[in-house]
Amino acid sequence: MPQPGFTMDRAKSYDERVRKHIPGYEVIHTLSDVLFSLELPENASLLAVGAGTCTELIQWGLKHPRWTFLATDTAPAMLTLAEEKLKAAAVRQSIFRELTRRASGSVKLKR
Numbered sequence: 001m002p003q004p005g006f007t008m009d010r011a012k013s014y015d016e017r018v019r020k021h022i023p024g025y026e027v028i029h030t031l032s033d034v035l036f037s038l039e040l041p042e043n044a045s046l047l048a049v050g051a052g053t054c055t056e057l058i059q060w061g062l063k064h065p066r067w068t069f070l071a072t073d074t075a076p077a078m079l080t081l082a083e084e085k086l087k088a089a090a091v092r093q094s095i096f097r098e099l100t101r102r103a104s105g106s107v108k109l110k111r
Helices: 008-021 024-039 057-063 076-088
Strands: 045-049 066-071 100-103 108-109
Touching: 024 057, 024 100, 045 057, 057 066, 057 076, 066 100
Parallel strands: 045 066
Antiparallel strands: 066 108, 100 108
16 A cells, blocks of 8 residues: 655655646746745744745745745654755755754754
8 A cells, every 4th residue: 555645756756746836836936036035134044834845945045145044844744854865955054053853843944
């Protein structure tokens, strides 16, 4: 019987699959960045519910180094992959000083 939810295999293919299922996926995040940039202060704190692999948070963090994020997802595999992506991000140290997994299933991204 297949495992329900996001297994690690499904999480690893998520970034590719989501772009096939949601036309304009990148445009949605670009538009969100523009709107947030206009409305939020330079040192904004954002909560990302259903953060997935944190792709957009990394992109936003590159453009807005004073923003901080709290990312949560119900799928532990997605959070594991998000942690790996954050560690691999070249700007990790300038954006995210602390990354901890909480028992509640969220990842705290803090300057």
